[in-house]
Amino acid sequence: MTDGTLTAEQIITAAQDVLRRYGPAKTTVVDVARALGVSHGSVYRHFPSKAALREAVTQRWLDESHAPLMAAVRTPGPAGARLHNWLAVLFAAKRKKALDDPELFATYMVLVAESSEVIERHLADLVGQLERIIGDGVARGEFTPVDVRATARAVFDSTVRFHDPVFAPDWGKPGIERAFDAVWDLIHAGLAKR
Amino acid sequence: MTDGTLTAEQIITAAQDVLRRYGPAKTTVVDVARALGVSHGSVYRHFPSKAALREAVTQRWLDESHAPLMAAVRTPGPAGARLHNWLAVLFAAKRKKALDDPELFATYMVLVAESSEVIERHLADLVGQLERIIGDGVARGEFTPVDVRATARAVFDSTVRFHDPVFAPDWGKPGIERAFDAVWDLIHAGLAKR
Numbered sequence: 001m002t003d004g005t006l007t008a009e010q011i012i013t014a015a016q017d018v019l020r021r022y023g024p025a026k027t028t029v030v031d032v033a034r035a036l037g038v039s040h041g042s043v044y045r046h047f048p049s050k051a052a053l054r055e056a057v058t059q060r061w062l063d064e065s066h067a068p069l070m071a072a073v074r075t076p077g078p079a080g081a082r083l084h085n086w087l088a089v090l091f092a093a094k095r096k097k098a099l100d101d102p103e104l105f106a107t108y109m110v111l112v113a114e115s116s117e118v119i120e121r122h123l124a125d126l127v128g129q130l131e132r133i134i135g136d137g138v139a140r141g142e143f144t145p146v147d148v149r150a151t152a153r154a155v156f157d158s159t160v161r162f163h164d165p166v167f168a169p170d171w172g173k174p175g176i177e178r179a180f181d182a183v184w185d186l187i188h189a190g191l192a193k194r
Numbered sequence: 195m196t197d198g199t200l201t202a203e204q205i206i207t208a209a210q211d212v213l214r215r216y217g218p219a220k221t222t223v224v225d226v227a228r229a230l231g232v233s234h235g236s237v238y239r240h241f242p243s244k245a246a247l248r249e250a251v252t253q254r255w256l257d258e259s260h261a262p263l264m265a266a267v268r269t270p271g272p273a274g275a276r277l278h279n280w281l282a283v284l285f286a287a288k289r290k291k292a293l294d295d296p297e298l299f300a301t302y303m304v305l306v307a308e309s310s311e312v313i314e315r316h317l318a319d320l321v322g323q324l325e326r327i328i329g330d331g332v333a334r335g336e337f338t339p340v341d342v343r344a345t346a347r348a349v350f351d352s353t354v355r356f357h358d359p360v361f362a363p364d365w366g367k368p369g370i371e372r373a374f375d376a377v378w379d380l381i382h383a384g385l386a387k388r
Binding site: 144146147150151153154155157158159160161166178179182183185186187188189190191194 | 338340341344345347348349351352353354355360372373376377379380381382383384385388
């Protein structure tokens with residue numbers, strides 16, 4: 001590969017591979033450059049520091065989980081069904097990542113812990129998506145009128161057991177689906193118009 | 195102290211002090227015996243192993259948090275107020291422990307992680323207390339008829355951010371009270387009779 005054609009996306013992909021192979025503690029910018037067959041200066045031209053590159057990898061990993069969620073936000077129809085779908089898609093995506101490749105998941109947990117700004121923006125985006133669905137539900141007369149922003153945050157917080165990676169060890173246990181359904185029933189009843 | 199008068203309670207109290215002083219990694223049964231001025235054999239007569247002694251310390255720590263909760267369970271009156279009180283007391287107790295003495299809290303986190311059976315029994319007790327309050331609420335016609343056991347579990351799960359020690363770092367942050375109130379409003383609306 002010649003330096004002139006090297007894109008940020010290619011560097012992020014290579015960094016992902018290297019992180020998977022060496023783990024977050026041992027990966028260096030030189031390793032990433034070597035995997036691409038370029039000098040480390042070429043990598044630094046796109047990412048001013050190792051931290052910036054790691055943040056970009058984290059950002060992409062989080063963005064990947066957004067695509068199916070945005071589909072749940074945009075799908076027309078009753079807000080209750082859309083909200084259930086959104087929460088179920090989020091849980092399924094996190095769970096799949098945690099159970100299918102626990103080592104890579106652990107790597108990302110290390111990266112995420114380093115990037116509090118990236119993760120805070122990500123969480124704000126997710127709560128914003130919930131706001132859209134809940135706002136629509138109120139506008140349709142399907143949900144009871146509430147402080148939409150506070151309620152979106154409450155829905156996110158009350159389902160934390162099904163999306164926060166600290167609970168990943170529980171996600172393969174029997175009964176976890178039933179627990180999800182019970183929490184859904186409770187919060188859905190809390191939202192529904194009386 | 196003579197061995198004949200030594201009680202299990204005294205040993206647990208001494209073990210608590212020693213754990214606080216030396217930390218969970220360094221504390222031995224010999225240290226506990228020395229603090230009491232007895233032989234380690236006297237300690238082993240009450241607790242067959244170091245693990246058994248540590249479990250007893252964990253058990254007492256968890257039991258201490260039960261007393262004010264049981265008061266909330268037993269107080270007469272509307273189930274909604276009792277449930278709110280129970281959740282607020284649990285959150286306040288955990289938060290006080292975490293913020294007032296973070297080092298001792300960290301020690302207990304290590305102990306709790308060792309005793310999965312003790313902690314599971316403890317969690318089942320807590321969910322059982324929620325069942326009593328929710329069952330009363332249904333019987334009074336205050337809460338909508340539900341599967342009381344599943345709903346008790348859902349209330350516990352949906353408030354996990356306000357009682358699971360993994361979230362202790364959030365408990366001193368601004369906005370945490372408001373987040374608790376928003377989750378409470380959501381689940382209370384979910385329980386209330388239509």
